Amino acid sequence: MALTRQQQDELKHIMESRCLALADEIRAGASRARDESADTLASGHLDSGDAAVADQIVDLDNAELLRDVRELRELEAAQARLGAGSFGQCIDCQKEIGYPRLRAQPAAVRCVECQRTYESTHAHPATPKL
Ligand SMILES: [Zn+2]
Numbered sequence: 001m002a003l004t005r006q007q008q009d010e011l012k013h014i015m016e017s018r019c020l021a022l023a024d025e026i027r028a029g030a031s032r033a034r035d036e037s038a039d040t041l042a043s044g045h046l047d048s049g050d051a052a053v054a055d056q057i058v059d060l061d062n063a064e065l066l067r068d069v070r071e072l073r074e075l076e077a078a079q080a081r082l083g084a085g086s087f088g089q090c091i092d093c094q095k096e097i098g099y100p101r102l103r104a105q106p107a108a109v110r111c112v113e114c115q116r117t118y119e120s121t122h123a124h125p126a127t128p129k130l
Helices: 005-043 047-086 099-104 112-123
Strands: none
Touching: 005 047, 005 099
16 A cells, blocks of 8 residues: 555544544434424325425435435445555556545545546446437
């Protein structure tokens, strides 16, 4: 691993504080989603418009929640890689992922080039090619 001890410590710190923030968001989001469903059930006289809005709010919360949970899992995996010494290596080309990229995106598993290739081949499968 080409990262210096100091860079590793810095990334570890970034990931730890990000994990704590995410855990807080997930806890808050989960209890908010519970409160909203409880309110919806308790009021019992929603017309269809209100119900649709309430559903949208819950869906939106769930989408955020899922994103947070996924990011937290990715960060935990990244922390495990850091501990195991395999951190910062691109899973596609095995080259080192640059430190600036890791700082911005500690859970990154690909270098910038491979990520770009990956996104252009996987992210928009529905895009028609002329
Ligand atoms: Zn790569």
